[in-house]
Amino acid sequence: MSSAAKTPIFLTGATGYIGGSVLQRLLQHPNADNFDITVIVRNAEKAKILESKFGVKVVVGTHQDLDKLETLAENAHVVFHCADADDLPAAQAILSGLRKRHAKLGDLPILIHTSGTGELTDDARGMYATDTIYSDLNVEQIKSIPPTAFHRNVDLTIMEADEQGYVRAHIILPSTIYGISEGPLFEAGVSNPHSIQIPLLIKGSLDRKRAGIVGLGKALWPDVHINDVADLYIVLFDSAVSNPEKTGHGWEGFYFGENGEHSWYQISRAIGEAMVELGLTDDPEPTPFSTDELIKYFGSEAAGNYSGSNSRCRADRGRSIGWKPRYTTDDMLKSIKPEVIAFKKKLEEKA
Structure with missing residues (x-):
């Protein structure tokens, strides 16, 4: 990509709580004029608002439209996957598109995928607190999470893609996200302001x-405010774009979202x-x-x-690249x- 070209970005989950918050940050980013942002949404009315009011390119479709996901990913240097953390076919379609892009252009695309600290859960049923605390800087500990854990099958597929060398993959694992999201996208009724x-x-x-x-x-x-989570995506994005060699990816690319428990x-x-x-x-x-x-x-x-x-868990890796949750x-x-x-x-x- 020449320096004059805009950075093509594809984002999923624009109408959701996390995806809407991240999209809002991208639209307000100091370099927003250099971004060419495309999203996929189901709702044609919301698509119109995103295009007319926010200047975002929109493809109307669902995450079951795997051919659309693949093409949209192939056309993007950066993909923010902020939708369903457990949709393996969707993740595979996105990776397939990024593989095609790498083969065609020699570009090394960036994937920022959304998982969750549900990966770390046990079956306590409220009866006890565990002493086990994960650090995202402890790669062996991250690797030890069983493949049967929540979200893990998708994460392992993404790790394999990173190891194959056609994508720089980063995974953000938010914890209990809280706070009612505010801002233009939420006021316009495009994105969901509530957590789950x-x-x-x-x-x-x-x-x-x-x-x-x-x-x-x-x-x-652990817990983390929606504004702090959105900031983590942007801190990671900025670091991955401007300083890729010093930004952990693959097994060194797990970023917990927490600021207390x-x-x-x-x-x-x-x-x-x-x-x-x-x-x-x-x-x-x-x-x-x-x-x-x-x-x-x-x-x-x-x-x-x-x-x-x-x-x-402790969000040590995000803090190491400049994330400062408030x-x-x-x-x-x-x-x-x-x-x-x-x-x-x-x-x-x-x-």
Whole structure:
């Protein structure tokens, strides 16, 4: 690529929580004029808004349109894959496109893929905290994560691609992301402003009129604000583009997103306190979800028990390239009441 050419960027998940936040950062980037950004979205109305209001190129399609994903990746020097961390066919289509690009142009494309610290979970069911803490600078520890772990089959496929040398692959693994996203893309109704983990607990708690918890809530997870996560993508992107030799990729390219950790009890208790303040319950103390409730609120017992698992890590690698997260676990706990208010309002609008 000549220095005069714009950097072609392809991003998935533009209408989502993470993808929307990353796209917003790219549009506000100091070098935004040098970016040629393309996204794929299902919704034709949102596509129109992205094109007319934000100047983004849009292909209307889904992640099941593997031929489109492959072509869009082939046409990009940088791919931000911010959508489903468990969609192996989609990841394979993106890698296939990047392989074609490398073969055709000799370009070494950059992939920034989204996974999650769900990879580190156990089956604690809220009954204990683990002593095992992962560091993303500890490559042998990262390699030791079993292939059966959440998200791992996709991550291993991406590692293989990096080893084959046709892509520089980086994987960001956010933890419990929190905060209601704000900014032009969210105000325009293009992107989803809410996370998944804490809102699932809130919605279940509102329905049962008492804060719910898995087991005793003793297990520990890291947390990270949506603004800090979006910053991590941009810090990594800037580093990968301007200083590739000093930016870890492949097995040295795992970047955890965390800035503190919490117990599940702390989250459920904060939900309970918010519900008491809003007159939705008379007792802030959470009570355990029954098996039937786990199925009702999370889709299955196993999915519910995920909210009682341990996942402990330290984001050492991101910090080593200049990432400076600002929000703490205290901020996470303070963010819960506004989320409870938001979901209470949504329930009232449906009623």
